[in-house]
Amino acid sequence: LTKQKVKWFEEEYPDLSKHNNHMAKVLTKDIYAKLRDKQTPSGFTVDDVIQTGVDNPGHPFIMTVGCVAGDEESYEVFKDLLDPIISDRHGGYKATDKHKTDLNFENLKGGDDLDPNYVLSSRVRTGRSIKGFTLPPHNSRGERRAIERLSVEALTSLDGEFKGKYYPLKSMTDAEQEQLINDHFLFDKPVSPLLTCAGMARDWPDARGIWHNDNKTFLVWVNEEDHLRVISMQKGGNMREVFRRFCVGLQKIEEIFKKHNHGFMWNEHLGYILTCPSNLGTGLRGGVHVKLPKLSTHPKFDEILNRLRLQKRGTGGVDTASVGGVFDISNADRLGSSEVAQVQLVVDGVKLMVEMEKKLEKGEAIDSMIPAQK
Amino acid sequence: MVALCTCSLSHPMLKVLLYFFSPPAHLFLTKSFPTSRKMASSFTRLISGRNTAVLLASLGAGTMATSFLLSENSSLAAEAKKKLYPPSSDFPDLRKHNNCMASALTPAIYAKLRDKLTPNNWTLDQCIQTGVDNPGHPFIKTVGCVAGDEESYEVFADLFDPVIKDRHNGYDPKTMKHPTDLDASKLTNGMFDENYVLSSRVRTGRSIRGLSLPPACSRAERREVERVVVTALAGLKGDLAGRYYSLGDMTEKEQQQLIDDHFLFDKPVSPLLTCAFMARDWPDARGIWHNNQKTFLIWVNEEDHTRVISMEKGGNMKRVFERFCTGLKQVEHLIQERGWEFMWNERLGYILTCPSNLGTGLRAGVHVRLPKLSKDPRFSKILDNLRLQKRGTGGVDTAATGDTFDISNNDRLGKSEVELVQLLVDGVNYLIECEKKLEKGQDIRVPAPIAQFRK
Numbered sequence: 001l002t003k004q005k006v007k008w009f010e011e012e013y014p015d016l017s018k019h020n021n022h023m024a025k026v027l028t029k030d031i032y033a034k035l036r037d038k039q040t041p042s043g044f045t046v047d048d049v050i051q052t053g054v055d056n057p058g059h060p061f062i063m064t065v066g067c068v069a070g071d072e073e074s075y076e077v078f079k080d081l082l083d084p085i086i087s088d089r090h091g092g093y094k095a096t097d098k099h100k101t102d103l104n105f106e107n108l109k110g111g112d113d114l115d116p117n118y119v120l121s122s123r124v125r126t127g128r129s130i131k132g133f134t135l136p137p138h139n140s141r142g143e144r145r146a147i148e149r150l151s152v153e154a155l156t157s158l159d160g161e162f163k164g165k166y167y168p169l170k171s172m173t174d175a176e177q178e179q180l181i182n183d184h185f186l187f188d189k190p191v192s193p194l195l196t197c198a199g200m201a202r203d204w205p206d207a208r209g210i211w212h213n214d215n216k217t218f219l220v221w222v223n224e225e226d227h228l229r230v231i232s233m234q235k236g237g238n239m240r241e242v243f244r245r246f247c248v249g250l251q252k253i254e255e256i257f258k259k260h261n262h263g264f265m266w267n268e269h270l271g272y273i274l275t276c277p278s279n280l281g282t283g284l285r286g287g288v289h290v291k292l293p294k295l296s297t298h299p300k301f302d303e304i305l306n307r308l309r310l311q312k313r314g315t316g317g318v319d320t321a322s323v324g325g326v327f328d329i330s331n332a333d334r335l336g337s338s339e340v341a342q343v344q345l346v347v348d349g350v351k352l353m354v355e356m357e358k359k360l361e362k363g364e365a366i367d368s369m370i371p372a373q374k
Numbered sequence: 375m376v377a378l379c380t381c382s383l384s385h386p387m388l389k390v391l392l393y394f395f396s397p398p399a400h401l402f403l404t405k406s407f408p409t410s411r412k413m414a415s416s417f418t419r420l421i422s423g424r425n426t427a428v429l430l431a432s433l434g435a436g437t438m439a440t441s442f443l444l445s446e447n448s449s450l451a452a453e454a455k456k457k458l459y460p461p462s463s464d465f466p467d468l469r470k471h472n473n474c475m476a477s478a479l480t481p482a483i484y485a486k487l488r489d490k491l492t493p494n495n496w497t498l499d500q501c502i503q504t505g506v507d508n509p510g511h512p513f514i515k516t517v518g519c520v521a522g523d524e525e526s527y528e529v530f531a532d533l534f535d536p537v538i539k540d541r542h543n544g545y546d547p548k549t550m551k552h553p554t555d556l557d558a559s560k561l562t563n564g565m566f567d568e569n570y571v572l573s574s575r576v577r578t579g580r581s582i583r584g585l586s587l588p589p590a591c592s593r594a595e596r597r598e599v600e601r602v603v604v605t606a607l608a609g610l611k612g613d614l615a616g617r618y619y620s621l622g623d624m625t626e627k628e629q630q631q632l633i634d635d636h637f638l639f640d641k642p643v644s645p646l647l648t649c650a651f652m653a654r655d656w657p658d659a660r661g662i663w664h665n666n667q668k669t670f671l672i673w674v675n676e677e678d679h680t681r682v683i684s685m686e687k688g689g690n691m692k693r694v695f696e697r698f699c700t701g702l703k704q705v706e707h708l709i710q711e712r713g714w715e716f717m718w719n720e721r722l723g724y725i726l727t728c729p730s731n732l733g734t735g736l737r738a739g740v741h742v743r744l745p746k747l748s749k750d751p752r753f754s755k756i757l758d759n760l761r762l763q764k765r766g767t768g769g770v771d772t773a774a775t776g777d778t779f780d781i782s783n784n785d786r787l788g789k790s791e792v793e794l795v796q797l798l799v800d801g802v803n804y805l806i807e808c809e810k811k812l813e814k815g816q817d818i819r820v821p822a823p824i825a826q827f828r829k
Contacts, residue, residue, distance in 0.1 A: 011594035015622070015658055041451035047592070054655050140499070142463035170467070196648065203506050206467055 009033040012047075014054045021066030022085045022277075023053035031080050040077045042134050044070030049078055052198035065089060065278050068198045070138035072131065072265045072273050086270075086277050090335040099271035099281050102338035105240075105247040111347040114237030118291045118354045120326065123233035124246045124343065126283040127226035127274045129265040130257060135275045136225060137199045141206055144223050148207040151222045154256035155211045162249055164213035166222075169205035185210055187224050200225060200275075217242075218249050226274050226283075228253075239288065239350075243343050271335060280335045286343045287330025288350055289315050294360035295353055296325055300370060304356075307373045308349035309333055329353070345374060461485035464499070466506045473518030474729075475505035478536040492529045496522030496590050501530055504650035517541060517730050520650045522590030524583065524717045524725050527732075537729050538722075542787040543826045545733075552723035552733050555790035556703060558696040564799050566689025570806045571740045572778065575685035576698045576795065578735040579678035579726045581717040582709070587727045588652045588677060596659040599679045606708035607663050607672065614701055616665035618674075621657035637662055639676050652677060652727075669694075670701050678726050678735075691740070695795050723787060733787025738798040741767050744805060745777035746812035752820050756808070759823040760801035761785055781805065788826070797824065 013032050016024040027050065035046040053066025067085065069075055075082055083095045114122070129135060130150065133143045152166045167176055180186035189204045190196055212219040221229040230253070232246035257263055265273035271281040295301055296312075305312055313328040314321040322328075329350055331342040356366045465484050468476040479502065487498045505518025519537060521527055527534050527547075535547050545552075566574070581587060582602055585595045604618045619628055632638035641656045642648055664671040673681040682705075684698035706716060717725035723733040747753055757764055765780040781802055783794045808818040 008594060011597055012592055014593060014655065042455070043452070051654060055653070140459060140464050141466060142459035145463065146459075197654075201507070202503060202649075203466065 009036055012036060014050065016054070018057050019053070019066070020058040020060060021053050021056070021064045022088050023050050023066030023081070024058070025088065026084045027081060034080060035078055038077050040071050040073040042071050042073070042138065044074055044077075044134070044138050046078055046081065048138065048199075049074060049081065052194055055197040056193055064194060065276055067277065068137045068200075068275050069135055069273070069277070071134040072129070074135075075270060075273065082277060086280065086335070089278055090281070091333070093336050095269075097336065098268050099335055100338040100341075101266070101271055101282070102340040103247045103250060104340065105244040107340045108240060108243055108343055108347065110351070111240035111243065111343070112238050114239060114288065114347070114350055115354050116236045118357060119237030119350065120289040120291065121233065121235050122237060122239040122242045122288050123231065124239075124242055124284065124286040125229060125231040126246075126250070126285070126339075127272070127279055128228040128230060128250070128254075128283070129273050129275070130227045130262050131265050132262050133227065135227070136223065137275060141203050144203070144207040147227050148209065148222055150257065150260060150262060151220070151228060152209075152211070154253050155220060157256060158213075158249075158252060161215060161245065162213050162218060162252065164211055164218070166209055166211040168207075168209040170208070180210060183212075183216060185212060185216075185219055187221055190225070195225060198275075218245055220253075225276070226279070237288065239286070239343065239347050243286070247339070278334065282334055282337075282339045282342055284334065284339050284342055285330045286346045287313075287328050288346070289326055290329055290350055290354065291324075291326050292329075292353060292357050293325025295357045295366075296322065296327060298356075298360065298366070304353070304370060305329070305349075307371050308352070309345050309374045310349050456489060461488045464488060466502070468506070470509050471505070471518070472510040472512060473505050473508070473516045474537045474540045475502050475518030475533070476510070477540060478533055483532050487530055487532060490529050492523050492525040494523045494525070494586050494590060496526055496586070498530055498533065500589065500651070501526060501533070504646055507649040508646055516646060517728055519729065520589045520652075520727050521587055521725070521729070523586045524581070526587075527722060527725065527729075534729060538732065538787070541730055542733070543785065545788045547721045550788065551720050552787055553790040553793075554718070554723055554734070555792040556699040557792060558692070558699040560792045561692055561695055561795055561799065563803060564690070564692030564695065564795075566691060566740065566742075566799075566802060567806055568689045570744070570809060571689035571742045571802065573685065573687050573741045574689060574691040574694045575683065575740070576691075576694055576736065576738040577681060577683040578698075578702075578737075578791075579681050579724070579731055580702070580705075580735075581679045581725050581727075583715050583717045585679070587679070588675065589650045589727060593655050593658060596655070596675050600659040600661065600674050602709055602712070602714050603672070603674050603680055603705075604661070604663065605712070606705050609708045610665070610701070610704060613667055613697075614665050614670055614704065616663055616670070618661055618663040620659075620661040622660070632662060635664075635668060637664060637668075637671055639673055642677070647677060650727075670697055672705075677728070678731070689740070691738070691795070691799055695738070699791070731786055733785075734789070734791045734794055735786060736791050736794055737782050737786075738795045739780055739782030740798075740802055741778055742781055742802060742805065743778050744809050747805060747809045747818075748777055748779065750808075750812065750818070752818070756805070756818075756820050757781070757801075759821050760804060761797060761824050761826075762801045762805075785826075 009032065010029065013029050016027065032046065039045045048070055049067045052068055056064065056066070058064050058066065065085065067081070079095070087093050130147055133139060133147050155164065155166060158164065167180060177186065187210065190201045195201060208223045210219065210221055217232065217234050219231040230246070230250060232242050232249065234242055254264055267273070272283050274280060274283050309332050310329050311332040312322070313330070315323060315326050315328050329346070331346050333342060352369065352371065356369055359366050359369070461484055462481060465481050468479065484498070491497060500522055501519045504520060508516065508518070510516050510518065517537065519533065538545060538547055582599050585591060585599050591599070607616065607618060610616060619632060629638065639662065642653045647653065660675045662671065662673055669684065669686055671683040682698070682702060684694050684701060686694050709715065719725070724735050726732060726735050761784045762781050763784050765782070767778055767780050783798045785794060789797070804821060811818050
């Protein structure tokens with residue numbers, strides 16, 4: 001029977017010969033055979049974890065992750081697969097490393113004086129998963145609706161600067177939909193096969209929705225790629241204020257969830273637990289839209305970004321190109337450093353790059369300003 | 375050893391077989407032992423072997439154990455979850471839906487079936503996912519549910535029976551029997567006027583008993599389907615001798631040839647199929663087989679285990695149907711030699727993934743020129759009464775170009791293969807007669823509607 005069992009595992013092992021993603025790099029036959037016998041308490045299996053990576057071989061240039069968690073326990077039960085992937089994706093983060101969480105906005109130095117002539121807007125986003133529920137690839141309609149109910153209760157109880165309204169996707173009016181599109185708030189049913197193959201679009205638009213405050217500076221997506229995606233933003237360069245609102249809002253929401261015995265998923269090794277391993281740790285992307293027409297064409301631009309631990313994107317978001325020299329600049333890291341540290345890198349790095357831009361405008365050299373590796 | 379098996383059958387052979395093929399103790403005692411649907415089906419075969427699986431299945435679908443090898447931890451979690459989330463909390467919102475599943479699924483039926491599992495651990499939620507995700511079209515009523523295995527039609531009969539009734543003109547699986555007849559010699563008048571009929575084609579599907587269907591199958595099961603079918607097809611001789619092209623391994627040249635022959639199928643893009651999990655692991659274990667003469671073609675692991683197509687240019691439907699029947703019978707014989715068989719029962723005929731293809735799974739059709747008749751206002755009514763449907767020549771969902779139509783039988787279940795092809799033959803001959811009459815300036819008659827089921 002042992003021979004049969006071995007043969008049968010081989011029969012189940014996926015053909016990853018044409019694949020280029022983190023999962024395909026890590027998943028050997030031995031690891032697969034070891035994990036094939038296991039499942040999380042909610043019934044998520046290694047095949048469920050890797051389906052999206054099997055179905056999407058990947059891009060020669062962009063390394064996708066190729067796997068998702070179905071619940072909090074996935075990261076434990078399938079650690080033989082996920083730990084090496086996490087290490088690969090998060091700069092060598094070890095299975096024994098501890099992640100620091102710091103949402104005390106007062107620990108941020110400066111950040112309120114980014115030049116608005118260059119910095120057009122500032123934004124911080126993260127995700128949160130609610131303990132006691134399985135994640136979007138796996139949850140049932142009942143769970144998703146319970147998540148929505150809890151989230152709406154928590155959000156609609158907020159007041160002051162956080163007073164706002166929830167718009168469920170399946171019952172918003174045409175006028176509401178139009179407004180949300182104009183505000184660039186509305187999210188749509190996922191079309192990317194990276195997400196649909198992971199089961200995240202099931203039962204759309206049931207229990208999905210958008211909440212935002214009246215000031216339109218604090219926005220929460222419910223049941224999109226994660227239980228919650230939380231976004232704080234405003235025009236101009238006051239990242240300090242954006243981050244303050246972000247931290248305060250998150251903490252208020254977390255308190256309400258905790259009262260219902262459904263705090264956020266978190267542990268001291270992986271920080272905040274989210275669906276995609278790439279978003280572990282802080283899950284935080286803090287960034288600005290900034291005008292850097294001269295610096296962006298400087299031969300050392302990419303190296304500067306690298307050293308500052310920042311990444312560039314077009315202003316349409318990930319996968320877009322920049323328009324008119326305006327870039328989306330944000331932190332590259334998620335796991336292994338705190339929220340404050342990551343936003344600090346953005347604040348300091350953008351400040352430096354704006355100085356460089358000004359120098360280049362005057363025809364001066366910037367070589368002496370190029371920083372050491374952070 | 376097999377204490378967890380809740381098989382209701384006390385067949386003596388079953389006990390002996392299970393004793394001989396039960397796995398060692400340590401596989402049962404591990405706490406984290408899986409209950410995934412794929413595990414159970416592979417283990418069905420592991421503990422019982424191919425021949426036994428066939429034997430057990432032939433003792434009656436649905437008498438197999440309802441769950442294998444549950445781990446203690448996960449069954450406790452599952453129980454807790456059931457209490458926390460009663461069926462009413464999971465009932466889908468179908469208010470904007472128009473498909474057979476949405477018409478049939480009541481909260482009471484959902485509550486009764488939600489926690490049931492087929493022997494392969496397939497659930498009702500998995501059957502209906504495609505119908506929940508695809509509300510449907512106001513004009514076209516899609517089915518909205520799929521089977522994950524042969525037992526789905528049994529375990530979830532409270533949903534599938536009304537869906538089948540809705541889709542198949544009132545056919546009641548509880549009381550009616552489906553006739554199977556693949557004797558092509560019975561077909562009469564099967565030669566069409568080739569001034570009108572450009573090509574003739576018959577297609578069906580077949581599923582391999584003991585292996586899960588495309589929505590549910592694991593990679594190992596899918597590869598097993600490919601192996602079983604390709605091995606059998608390699609045994610075909612004479613005008614049926616041919617070759618297999620695996621989707622993942624074909625050369626560019628082979629791919630181009632298959633495209634030019636209009637044989638190549640692509641990864642499904644329709645959300646009706648992708649939401650039913652049928653595109654997983656693409657293109658693993660998918661392929662196309664055809665005979666050297668390019669008149670007999672088999673798709674492996676597309677929407678069904680196999681899709682079988684017989685076709686030719688011209689109007690010789692008789693020969694197309696003869697080849698169809700001969701080919702099917704030979705393939706069946708070849709798989710039986712190795713201990714396999716097709717999924718079939720007398721209630722539902724041949725078992726396929728989509729309930730719309732139960733019974734014969736047969737679509738017999740022609741590409742036919744009907745320039746005058748197609749413009750006559752009575753055209754649709756004539757087709758309806760003849761129990762025929764029209765499509766564009768690009769297949770379902772395409773519009774007709776010019777005056778050439780794809781005309782085929784509407785029905786699949788409740789009439790035999792011979793009856794349905796005869797219906798198509800008689801109907802197309804009638805349409806051609808009408809066309810000829812209109813050419814001569816004579817009037818045509820709308821025929822009386824054909825009875826739906828054998829009295």
